[in-house]
Each structure stands twice: as C-alpha cells, then as structure tokens.
Amino acid sequence: MGSDYPYSTGVRCCAVNSSAGKKRYNITLLPGDGIGPEVISIAKNVLQQAGSLEGVEFSFREMPVGGASLDLVGLPLPEDTISAAKDSDAVLLGAIGGYKWDKNEKHLKPETGLLQLRAALKVFANLRPATVLPQWTLKREVAEGVDLMVVRELTGVCDHVSCQGALRLMKMTARKRRGKSCSVDKANVLDASILWRRRVTALAAEYPDVELSHMYVDNAAMQLVRDPKQFDTIVTNNIFGDILSDEASMITGSIGMLPSASLSDSGPGLFEPIHGSAPDIAGQDKANPLATILSAAMLLKYGLGEEKAAKRIEDAVLGALNKGFRTGDIYSNGTKLVGCKEMGEEVLKSVDSQVHASV
Numbered sequence: 001m002g003s004d005y006p007y008s009t010g011v012r013c014c015a016v017n018s019s020a021g022k023k024r025y026n027i028t029l030l031p032g033d034g035i036g037p038e039v040i041s042i043a044k045n046v047l048q049q050a051g052s053l054e055g056v057e058f059s060f061r062e063m064p065v066g067g068a069s070l071d072l073v074g075l076p077l078p079e080d081t082i083s084a085a086k087d088s089d090a091v092l093l094g095a096i097g098g099y100k101w102d103k104n105e106k107h108l109k110p111e112t113g114l115l116q117l118r119a120a121l122k123v124f125a126n127l128r129p130a131t132v133l134p135q136w137t138l139k140r141e142v143a144e145g146v147d148l149m150v151v152r153e154l155t156g157v158c159d160h161v162s163c164q165g166a167l168r169l170m171k172m173t174a175r176k177r178r179g180k181s182c183s184v185d186k187a188n189v190l191d192a193s194i195l196w197r198r199r200v201t202a203l204a205a206e207y208p209d210v211e212l213s214h215m216y217v218d219n220a221a222m223q224l225v226r227d228p229k230q231f232d233t234i235v236t237n238n239i240f241g242d243i244l245s246d247e248a249s250m251i252t253g254s255i256g257m258l259p260s261a262s263l264s265d266s267g268p269g270l271f272e273p274i275h276g277s278a279p280d281i282a283g284q285d286k287a288n289p290l291a292t293i294l295s296a297a298m299l300l301k302y303g304l305g306e307e308k309a310a311k312r313i314e315d316a317v318l319g320a321l322n323k324g325f326r327t328g329d330i331y332s333n334g335t336k337l338v339g340c341k342e343m344g345e346e347v348l349k350s351v352d353s354q355v356h357a358s359v
Contacts, residue, residue, distance in 0.1 A: 036094025
C-alpha cells in the first residue's frame, strides 16, 4: 500500500523468494459458523488465483472461532487462534453466530469471540464500502452511481487514541476517493458526541485538502435513503457506524455484496463480509460469496498493499455479474440463478479471462 495509508500492516511479514521473485504472505483463515466455511473456501481460491498472477503466494492457516470453536474447545476464541492471527500478515473471517448458541452466557457467545479478536489485534477502525454496481439498482434515479465509504470507529470509547486513529484513517480514505468527508454524531444530545465533534474539527485543520461537514445521525439515516450520492466518506462511532453501514448495504441491493476491513496502526488487519452467518441457508449452496471475495480484495489492497491483485478480484466480480450470474439474494428476471459454488467458479473464470485477454 502506498504511503497515504499508514495503517497497512501485512507487508511487515512478507518474505520474498529471491530466486522466483515471488512475495509470500501468511494468512489466517477463520471460517466460523453458518455459511462462513462455504464463502471462505471460495474466497481462498480466488485470493490464490489473483495472487499467483501478480507474483504473490500465500500460506494459509485455518483456525476455529465463534460457535465452531465453542463446540470444539469450549471457548469462542482460543489462545491458539489469537496467536495465529497475531503472527499472520492478515486475517480473513467468514461469519460467526447461530441459533444454537443464542442462549449461552455472554462470555460463551460466538460474538464475544469476535470482540475479543478485535481487541487482541488492536483494530480501531472499520472500513465499509457501499458501491452500487451498474448491473442493478433498487431505484435507479436514487441509487445509480452511489459509491461511499463508512469509516466506523470500533472500540466504542471516545478516547484520544481510538478517535484520532479512526479520524486520520477517514481523512486518508477521503484523499483516495473524492476528498469529501462527513462526520456523523449526535452532538445536540450526547456528551460523547460533543467530544467527538471537537476532535474531528481539531484534526480537520491537518487536512485542508479534505472537505469536512457534520451531520446528526438521525438526519444522516434519512439522507442515506433520500440522496445517498451526496456522501463520499462517512466517519462515525461504533454504534452509529454499525447501523448506518447496514442501511447503506441495502442501497446496493443486498448485504451479501459488501466487504469490510478492520485496521490497526500495527499488526495484521481483519477482513470480513458484513453479512451474518445465515444459519437458515448454511450448507445449502445458497450463500452469496461475493462479499467475502471482495473482502479478500480489501485484504490485498488495505492489508498487504497488493493493489494490482486486488483490482483483478474486483474486476473478476464485475465480470461474473456482467455475464448475468446471480445468487438468490440479488436475482432478478433475465439473470441466471446460481449457487454459492457456481458463483465462485464464475469469478475464478473471470480472473482467468483477464489473463487471456492480456496475452
């Protein structure tokens, strides 16, 4: 990753084979629960294929987390998983949770494992892009052309370190995009939001090239539905970011399309789709793997600085969609309904077709 992203961490452990000129990275895979194993398997294959075309090799280590880990060792996040994650260049997570563990005590819930993992990796900000692709829109005049990024502070504490880190990442992200940033808070009611706004305003002086605006969260929720194209980069706290990014996902047509990246200022990043474990369709080949595939692209771009390989994956997803392939959550008349595995196969074919087209 370029110097504009000080939070890129994966390259710290990269090993280069001098004879072959290949870069090598260690990736920890956390399939988790529900549809997690299905989508992680596909994303792994796409990651390998795109990387191989750019001289990048991966060593994968699969570890338990969430409900799967509870069933295996009685804990939602065992120490071995923490160690593997910390020792890797990046972490790719599938999904966690399910009805089976809903009645567990808090410390034995799958979701607790995710919170513990974030704390162990010291990730403080979450990038959630929401881009409306040209292949479909819900309400064309409103949604067509939407391309926004939600930067969500992850710690839930408006302290100096976490707030400043999230805000700096937002400014760096805005610079890479269209130079517009909107800070969302509730400063007319909440003391924590008053502090948030003060710190946002103070930091804005360091980035005169990035336009800054402020918006109350209730208005932001309304504006996302009314006119989402007005937004470029949104930064907000943990709770507001969780709500607004899920809302933004539906502008794109399906939560099954959206990836995310959780970053720290040192150590590996955590990359995952924003959808849940969808236990109702687990094991039925109905899941949409595109969010996880695009999370792998974010892993390459934001975690490892391998932007060319990331672009191959992004283009391959568009290629499969351009051919009309759709999983059930994004299916419409005139397109071809496929399952999770076939959608993954079509993305792999699109990665390969890029090679043939360039020869």
